[in-house]
Amino acid sequence: MKVLVTGASGYLGGRLCHALLRHGHSVRAFVRRTSDLSSVPTISSGVALELAYGDVTDYPSLIAACSGVDVVFHSAAVVEPWLPDPSKFVSVNVGGLKNVIRACKETDTIQKIVYxxxxxxxxxxxxxxxDESQMHSTKSFCTEYEKSKAVADQIALEAAKEGVPIVAVYPGVIYGPGKVTAGNVVARMMVERFNGRLPGYIGYGNDMFSFSHVDDVVDGHISALDKGQPGQRYLLTGENASFKQVFDIAAAITNTKTPRFNIPLFVIEIYGWLSVLFCRITGNLPLISPPVVSCLRHQWAYSCEKAKRELNYKPRSLTEGLEEVLPWLKNLGAIKY
Structure with a gap:
């Protein structure tokens, strides 16, 4: 199939492009002129890959990229928990999806959108x-990112009711080898932990997240292309655990000591506010910000049984995933143990 991947230069999008090529698809990678293309497959003889330049917020460039395409994988998103300009979450995460849906309606060849x-x-x-039956209450949001994705989710569901062939997939906290970015928060946490900049546990282990290895999520996306039913939602999550458990598993794998103390969330929140202030001065986005602490005060545990059953989704355990990630970070020189 001829496949368009938005967000192709991102952590997930780049690996998705590689996997689609391995499965024999022809890939058109939609990237911005300013994008770091290190994650995108190299264009060479015999590789069914082409670049299309533009932005999901720029409809003319998007509709041009959709020309002759059978399937759109819409993975472009702003994934930072905090930005100095929160309007970017709306323009990209909400407006971008609206543009993709509009382009689908105006392009005769598109058979499916995997969102x-x-x-x-x-x-x-x-x-x-x-599970997938849960709908966001929309009463409160921890982050502007969460708000934008909840709004976009409603747009996707409404489009499906109108007959747009859209399949929505919901990854958990994605981690694994690849770019150490905001989209790879576990790798970033491990770098901070093993370099002594995060000396204790974050809170007291009351948080809960569903951790998804990036390659399992990529496989889930491709299965959604082959087996996903339009209008359906699929959680591509994994093992539910706290960051305390993540740190303990990492210590066991590396034969290093576990943290000796817990850092209360109010202390981390103060650090977050200072990090935001520092960001406004330097322009460097913070790893920890007050919205991140808000997320840590809640639990985000999900079941992926539907994806296992209908998409043959096979998530690996957190231990299996970290056994790959930690040596990879060590080989990069990012951590020592």
């Missing part, structure tokens, strides 16, 4: 494990 949503779009799960 990369987020577990945040379903809302928190304090004290229980949720």
């Amino acid at each position: 990369t949503s987020s577990f945040f779009a379903l809302g928190s799960t304090d004290g229980y494990i949720a």
Whole structure:
């Protein structure tokens, strides 16, 4: 098939392009002129890859990229938990999806959209494990990112009711080898932990997240192309654990000591506010910000049984994933143990 991948230069999008090529598809990577293309497959003889330049917020460039395309993988998104200009979350995460849906309606060849949503779009799960039937209450949001993905989720569901062939997939906290960016928060946390900049546990282990290895998520996307039913939602999540458990597993794998103390969330929040202030001075986005702490005060645990059953989704355990990530970070020189 002729496949368009938006967000192709991103952490997930780049690996998705590689996998689609391995599966025999022809890939058109939609990237901005300013994008770092290090994650995108190299264009060479015999590789069915082409670049299309533009932006999901620029409809003319998007509709041109959709020409002759059979499937659109819409993975472009702003994934930072905090930005100095929050309007970017709306323009990219909401406006971008609107443009993709519009382009689908105006392009005769598009048979399916596989839309990369987020577990945040379903809302928190304090004290229980949720599935695809959960709808965000929209009463409160921890981050502007969460708000934008919840709004976009409603747009996707409405489009499906109108007959747009859209399949929504909801990854958990994506981690694995690749770019150490905001989209790879576990790798960033490990770098901070093993370099001594995060000396203790974050909070007291009351948080809960569903961790998804990036390659499992990519496989889930491709299965959604082959087996996903338009209008359906699929959680591409994994093992539910706290960041305390992540640190403990990492210590066991590396034969290093576990943290000796817990850092209360109010202390981390103060650090977050200072990081935001520092960002406004330097322009460097913070790893920890007050919205991140808000997320850590909740639980985000989900079941991926539907994806296992209908997409043959096979998520690996957190231990299996970290056994790959930690040596990879060590080989990069990013951590020592």
